Amino acid sequence: MDAARTDKAAKTSVAITVELFGTARITCGQHEVALELPASTSLSALASSLANACPALIGNAIVNDMSGLMKSYTLNLNGTAFVSDAPEKHIELQDGDRLLLFSSQAGG
Amino acid sequence: MNKTADDNLFGYNGKMLIVDLSARTSHWQTIPDDVLKKFIGGTGLGAYLLWKFCPPGIDALEPANPLIFVTSPLVGSRLTTSSKFAVVTKSPLTGLIGDSLSSSFMATELKKTGCDALVIIGKSASPCLLSIDDGQVEFLAADDLLGKTTSETEDAVKQRMGHRTRVACIGPAGENLVRFASITNDGGRQAARTGPGAVMGSKNLKAIAIKGTHAVSVHDAEALNIIGDDLTHRSLGPATEKYRTLGTMANLSVFNRLGTLPTRNFQQSTFEEGEAVTGEAMHQAHFVKNAHCANCTIGCEKILVTTDDGKKVQGRMEYESAFALGPLVGIADSNTVIRASKLCDELGLDTISTGATLAWAMECFQKGLLDNFRDDESHEASLSFGDGDALLKGIGLIAERQGIGDLLAEGSMRAARKIGGGSEAWAMQVKGLEMPGYEPRSLKTMALGLAVSTRGACHNRSSAYEADFSDRVNRLEADDQRGRITAEGEDFSAVLDSLIWCKFLRKAFTDLYEESAEIFEKITGWPCSADDLRIAGERINNLKKLFNIREGWTRDEDTLPERVFTEKLPTGMVAGVGLEREDLHMMVQGYYRARGWSEDGMIPEEKLRELGLAELSETVHPVS
Numbered sequence: 001m002d003a004a005r006t007d008k009a010a011k012t013s014v015a016i017t018v019e020l021f022g023t024a025r026i027t028c029g030q031h032e033v034a035l036e037l038p039a040s041t042s043l044s045a046l047a048s049s050l051a052n053a054c055p056a057l058i059g060n061a062i063v064n065d066m067s068g069l070m071k072s073y074t075l076n077l078n079g080t081a082f083v084s085d086a087p088e089k090h091i092e093l094q095d096g097d098r099l100l101l102f103s104s105q106a107g108g
Numbered sequence: 109m110n111k112t113a114d115d116n117l118f119g120y121n122g123k124m125l126i127v128d129l130s131a132r133t134s135h136w137q138t139i140p141d142d143v144l145k146k147f148i149g150g151t152g153l154g155a156y157l158l159w160k161f162c163p164p165g166i167d168a169l170e171p172a173n174p175l176i177f178v179t180s181p182l183v184g185s186r187l188t189t190s191s192k193f194a195v196v197t198k199s200p201l202t203g204l205i206g207d208s209l210s211s212s213f214m215a216t217e218l219k220k221t222g223c224d225a226l227v228i229i230g231k232s233a234s235p236c237l238l239s240i241d242d243g244q245v246e247f248l249a250a251d252d253l254l255g256k257t258t259s260e261t262e263d264a265v266k267q268r269m270g271h272r273t274r275v276a277c278i279g280p281a282g283e284n285l286v287r288f289a290s291i292t293n294d295g296g297r298q299a300a301r302t303g304p305g306a307v308m309g310s311k312n313l314k315a316i317a318i319k320g321t322h323a324v325s326v327h328d329a330e331a332l333n334i335i336g337d338d339l340t341h342r343s344l345g346p347a348t349e350k351y352r353t354l355g356t357m358a359n360l361s362v363f364n365r366l367g368t369l370p371t372r373n374f375q376q377s378t379f380e381e382g383e384a385v386t387g388e389a390m391h392q393a394h395f396v397k398n399a400h401c402a403n404c405t406i407g408c409e410k411i412l413v414t415t416d417d418g419k420k421v422q423g424r425m426e427y428e429s430a431f432a433l434g435p436l437v438g439i440a441d442s443n444t445v446i447r448a449s450k451l452c453d454e455l456g457l458d459t460i461s462t463g464a465t466l467a468w469a470m471e472c473f474q475k476g477l478l479d480n481f482r483d484d485e486s487h488e489a490s491l492s493f494g495d496g497d498a499l500l501k502g503i504g505l506i507a508e509r510q511g512i513g514d515l516l517a518e519g520s521m522r523a524a525r526k527i528g529g530g531s532e533a534w535a536m537q538v539k540g541l542e543m544p545g546y547e548p549r550s551l552k553t554m555a556l557g558l559a560v561s562t563r564g565a566c567h568n569r570s571s572a573y574e575a576d577f578s579d580r581v582n583r584l585e586a587d588d589q590r591g592r593i594t595a596e597g598e599d600f601s602a603v604l605d606s607l608i609w610c611k612f613l614r615k616a617f618t619d620l621y622e623e624s625a626e627i628f629e630k631i632t633g634w635p636c637s638a639d640d641l642r643i644a645g646e647r648i649n650n651l652k653k654l655f656n657i658r659e660g661w662t663r664d665e666d667t668l669p670e671r672v673f674t675e676k677l678p679t680g681m682v683a684g685v686g687l688e689r690e691d692l693h694m695m696v697q698g699y700y701r702a703r704g705w706s707e708d709g710m711i712p713e714e715k716l717r718e719l720g721l722a723e724l725s726e727t728v729h730p731v732s
Contacts, residue, residue: 019365021358021361021362021365021388022350022353022354022358022361022362022387022388023349023353023354023358025361025388026354026388026391026392070346070349071346071347072346072347072349072350074577076366078681079365079366079367079681079682080582080583080584080681081579082577082578082579083579084579100362100365100366102358102362103349103350103358103362105347105348105349105350105351105612105615106571106573106574106576106577106578107356107359107546107567107571107573107574107577107611108350108351108355108356108359108408108426108427108428108611108612
């Protein structure tokens, strides 16, 4: 993506949904959270928005300073791609995207 | 250096107890140090002993099939999650290597009798309770135990032998040689996959009572305590959060959303009624308390209780049981799932194979291949998906081998061969072992792991799903790198299962091999490096494969059920996703290359020499 497109994407807001699983769902008492975010957003900004929308996630799925996810959680975009846990790395989002927040401990 | 053990061994007893039920004799045999170093313990040492004690080509239910209980160097160390043992035998389901793990005080007690392994051969002339008290063996009558459930049996044995006794036993299913019968131990713990309970039943062995007092010595207890404290601390951190909170039951809602939850005998990979049986919902509706395995700080076990008007039932619940007795058979009633799981435990049945075999039967019924069945009170019942009464009755009939239960007790592969009508295509098993709760079409690395596993469709011996649930691969597409990933996962798992660590601790290690090598050194006093363990993992997997080759394994068996190739997934976000036969073939060939095997999956002599298995291979004569 060239710089101009990235800049444009960063300024464009998109409506997305974060679906909650596991203790995140129980703690928040809801299955999903609607968010409006820049189309190009960092994990850190996403975590911060999510924490503001659902404070019960702080210390549960989101670290206390709201800068990222706790290591026990992972994010998956639309059921296919896993989102990098690097807080500064940007995620390219589109209207209607669904992020799934669930345990990073697979299987069992 | 701490207390010196017998023969200057630390961490091991250095010997095994061999019991012949036919002759009613027992004797001790030394296990050479180099064998312990090469195969470690657990499933690794068990595979070696199976190779040594199992005559080639025998039927799994013949008296000569050894039933082997194996501890490990970690047992008795008090390190978190280390009280585990392996049961290894030739599987009556697969005719290949069968190994199963269980966590309980049975492991520590067995080691305290003075042995690293208990090898049981022969067949008792009458129902037997085998007592091992500090190495003293007695063959006691067990006629009064016949027909009892697993908890009734354990209670009766403890009444007779003392409450400090640890008990391993079979339920009615094992007595009736149900091919997927479990061995229950220490208050309801299970060694279930691949059907070791049927082998125990074939030996007329209803229960084993164990007591021991031998202290287990370690080479450097002080250093081990420091390492152990740190590991305990890590076991309570983010690496185990899921297991400590909802347990493995947390998988169900995620798998359902991702389209990886096998439903109605793998006809779908999403369950539209699944909400009620998710971990989140069951936790809120049924949770009683957490429970821990012996010496475990994680506490993944969730004790649930029924909440409807029926008879109250309380028992353990984990993902595989919930999936197999819920979505796989179309059941959305959480109370029924709890009842079915508890019933399997009491009758001594592997929950996965039970659910999967009943799911196969339900599809046969759906397609007109099987008739309604009658229960023990001659009530006619259907085998429809979603019918809770049919599920519970079916479980009972299987354990007793009554009516249709006699067919289903053979497992889905044999039942399908008998019924025919194309039902082999939806007998969801690999090499005879029914598939766990991971849809292979939407988890391509797992598809390979299930296809090539030496014990049949197994999720635990490769943990190949881990790659699919990460950013390492695209889970919906196959590629030729999955072979390397799967082989590495198998070797990693072999080390976990031989030392033996609980798999739920694996993410608490920064480097499993480095840290485990140091722990192995502190326990045994023997030098050990990360590479030593890595090679041991590879060696153990090659030995398992070598055993299977000896017993007649062929390349055609490293595959998946026909349905996987011919039907695309119909629902959810993975609708339209399938698995091409050519793609699986490509991944299997990649796996053989990663292993250094031939194109037909055979192990070259050079590889056997490299792994120190050449001596064993000289006796390989594949059984047709």
